[in-house]
Amino acid sequence: xxxxxxxxxxxxxxxxxxxxxxxxxxxxxxxxxxxxxxxxxxxxxxxxxxxxxxxxxxxxxxxxxxxxxxxxxxxxxxxxxxxxxxxxxxxxxxxxxxxxxxxxxxxxxxxxxxxxxxxxxxxxxxxxxxxxxxxxxxxxxxxxxxxxxxx
Numbered sequence: 001x002x003x004x005x006x007x008x009x010x011x012x013x014x015x016x017x018x019x020x021x022x023x024x025x026x027x028x029x030x031x032x033x034x035x036x037x038x039x040x041x042x043x044x045x046x047x048x049x050x051x052x053x054x055x056x057x058x059x060x061x062x063x064x065x066x067x068x069x070x071x072x073x074x075x076x077x078x079x080x081x082x083x084x085x086x087x088x089x090x091x092x093x094x095x096x097x098x099x100x101x102x103x104x105x106x107x108x109x110x111x112x113x114x115x116x117x118x119x120x121x122x123x124x125x126x127x128x129x130x131x132x133x134x135x136x137x138x139x140x141x142x143x144x145x146x147x148x149x150x151x
Contacts, residue, residue: 001046006031010039011049015149018052055148063111066140067118069126070104072133080131081105087129093121104136 003011009029013020020028026036043049058066073080081099088097088108096109108126112118118137126135 001048003043003048007039007043007048010036010043011150014049014052058111062113065112065114065118066143067110067112068138068140069108069110070100070134070136070138071106071108071126072103072135073105074131074133076105084129084131088126091121091125093117093125 006029010025013025013028022033022037022040025040026033029036031039040049058064071084073084084106085097085099088094088106093110093112094108095111098107099105100107110118110121112121122135122137126132
């Protein structure tokens with residue numbers, strides 16, 4: 001989909017405040033409500049705007065531990081990769097999962113309340129999956145950039 005300056009302004013405005021009214025959005029980007037509504041509908045229908053959600057402060061919600069877990073599989077064929085993805089998708093502790101290039105096959109971002117909960121996650125869920133070669137964990141000390149916008 002081709003976007004112009006106004007489309008990008010709409011996206012930026014919604015990234016900053018996804019709860020603003022259509023009238024506020026239209027005013028901010030310099031359109032009247034009807035053309036703004038048409039553009040917004042086009043952005044949504046095209047999939048460029050994939051949805052709306054609330055950003056949750058994990059620490060305030062009680063999830064003060066974030067770990068990045070790299071996983072290498074014994075075999076990297078399509079079926080093994082797909083099966084790992086299907087199984088990990090059921091683990092609520094995993095907030096993002098990324099298929100990687102290089103030495104690691106996957107990078108998982110895991111959010112938990114405590115180190116004990118992380119240990120339980122490892123022992124009762126992740127390490128029980130078949131076909132794992134190496135699992136390495138690193139703990140985040142502090143997030144200093146947390147962009148949710150398109151660059």
